[in-house]
Amino acid sequence: MIPFENAFDQVLQNTLDLGDETVTLLNSTGRILSEDIKADRDFPPFNRSTKDGIVIAFSAIEKGISSFKIEGVLSAGMPQKSLSTDINCFEIMTGAVLPKKADTIIMYEQTEIQDGCATITSIPKKGQNIHSQGTDEQKGAILLKKGTEITAAVIGVLASVGKKEVLVKKLPKICVVSTGNELVEIHETPLPHQIRKSNSLSLAAALEKVKITPTLLHIADDKNAIEKELEKAFLTHDIMMLSGGVSKGKFDFIPGALTNLEIKKIFHRVAQRPGKPFWFGIQKEKKKVVFSFPGNPVSTFANYHVYFLPWLKRSLGLKVEKQSAILEETIQPHPSLTLFVQVTTQWKDGKLIAKTIKGNGSGDLVSLALADGFIRVPQGGEEIAQNTVFDFIAAS
């Protein structure tokens, strides 16, 4: 049994780099850029009107002219025009190209328009209301760096430079394996000694949030079946995510099977609650990683968030950032185990305030469904005072 800190470090030291792949723009949300994105032209690409009004040459103002004959109307999407003389103006709309020989835009509110003529009611500043070409970004500038997460706003940038396809980090192919002879499918009516599967569906739903659609596989508690099925699954997946079969029971064949399959055990059993029997291993040459979680739902759910999600972030080249929360109550740490305690949270004056949920133990799915996440309570002797800051692990 190793301490949490050690287990966490080892998980983060055993990441996988699975390379890159190209996806279409609208399939890229939530993925991680594997290329720098450069401006393919200046932004804005032309001197752009930022107001609806008239556009003039400032030289006219210097000559004392304040009334201008309207030559026409310029709107966004029209090719650039040219002002024929500085005693004229164009009406111009937001987004339109500044015409040649013009340099100043006056909004409608500061003009009076009558009989094809615009009279200005206040003296403009030369160059006003123009968003000049290249002032946001110049052609060739790096707009987004490799390693950026593709959010909705990033999609906007990618669209504006014409990236209909984009190079992103590959995601691991994951097989979620449930074991346990007591488990039946959700559409079945369980016999009195049976229960329906829930862990694998819960994991599938959580993985969906990180853009991974796992394969779901159920294997009976049979040593040979487990080895054979896992061996097959390893051929087409990078990650095995197992739940159940890692305790000390007589039918907990998983650790043995994984060792026989030449997955190197990094650790088995962590000084933590829930999730003590967690088994973690790797096959470096073949780039296979195994997260083997205990069978009870809260253990699996906590381990997934505590270990797998940071592992995934690190594997994708992202920083693993810690979130924190302030616990309103006192809490008694465990003398030898790191605790992951279910909490609800709410915002108060820029602070994330946590309250523990009184659950019925590690099997209680219903209290888990109420939780916003877990706080991590390091092992210790003394009761911890209220309003102490803890690491917070948000639930998916």
Next chain:
Amino acid sequence: MIPFENAFDQVLQNTLDLGDETVTLLNSTGRILSEDIKADRDFPPFNRSTKDGIVIAFSAIEKGISSFKIEGVLSAGMPQKSLSTDINCFEIMTGAVLPKKADTIIMYEQTEIQDGCATITSIPKKGQNIHSQGTDEQKGAILLKKGTEITAAVIGVLASVGKKEVLVKKLPKICVVSTGNELVEIHETPLPHQIRKSNSLSLAAALEKVKITPTLLHIADDKNAIEKELEKAFLTHDIMMLSGGVSKGKFDFIPGALTNLEIKKIFHRVAQRPGKPFWFGIQKEKKKVVFSFPGNPVSTFANYHVYFLPWLKRSLGLKVEKQSAILEETIQPHPSLTLFVQVTTQWKDGKLIAKTIKGNGSGDLVSLALADGFIRVPQGGEEIAQNTVFDFIAAS
């Protein structure tokens, strides 16, 4: 022009209830339950072993017996057995059914097993290591209430009660409409006076996060085309989400077209930056709502998060909860406009600390891509001190 607070209230007063629909369990993540979920049996459904070890009748301990003949091994998934006499025991695994005539489980660590006999090394407590039937939840109890968001943990609960299909709130059908003759598709090479569409793709990516796949529609800046196309789109969508065409320019036909289509304007123009020309309207009888955002990307993005997301939450029957953040810097409010200022955030001791991004103005997509969200700075005169708490609107 109306103040932000007024606009926000009016948006939340004009929600739509679109009713319910049934979806399959694995398609229900992120949706909102429209039914109470009840326990179809007790949880746990039987007296369940929580340890690997042996199971005995405590009456034996009272008689001074400490060594037990092993009758067999009980594992999870086996039907209930019965202890034949209290001088015997079973080996029992975690998750297995407690046998009849037995009531106490002793973990392996506190036994010595030799020659088919288990000797206990310490005195157990009667009933220990048993998770009793119905102690988590009793049959018929409400496990999840109508109105619960379906998270990964909720999926686990739904699976365990056999909900292969689930009744959820319907989501609105949304048509994202871009207007503007300057816009070309992302795969096209724009002419010098043209730019590629980005708003509608950015909105589509943001909507994906709330499980909505919108229709994308582009309409030229032509009054008749706009009316005709919008009228058609209204037939098959609940929400129009437009960007562009709501300023005061000569080609901003949207407000007129919407009025002609008998969409009642609730407001047009809000005292805010970005996003001043925002137009909001509703057709109550036909249950149609229109969010018509200004054309520039930052305005559309801010308005979507500030108005649409709370509107959606309220329409789905959820509480609109406010998040907040602490701004490290001083900030100058605007005398008459509510500002939505782009910030990056980081966690520090349970607090969300914000820093402003120095953007190039409301058209600057690249600075938007760096932002974690917006803080809302109410209008005012005096500079606001550092470390003040602001409402924070997280970016998708």
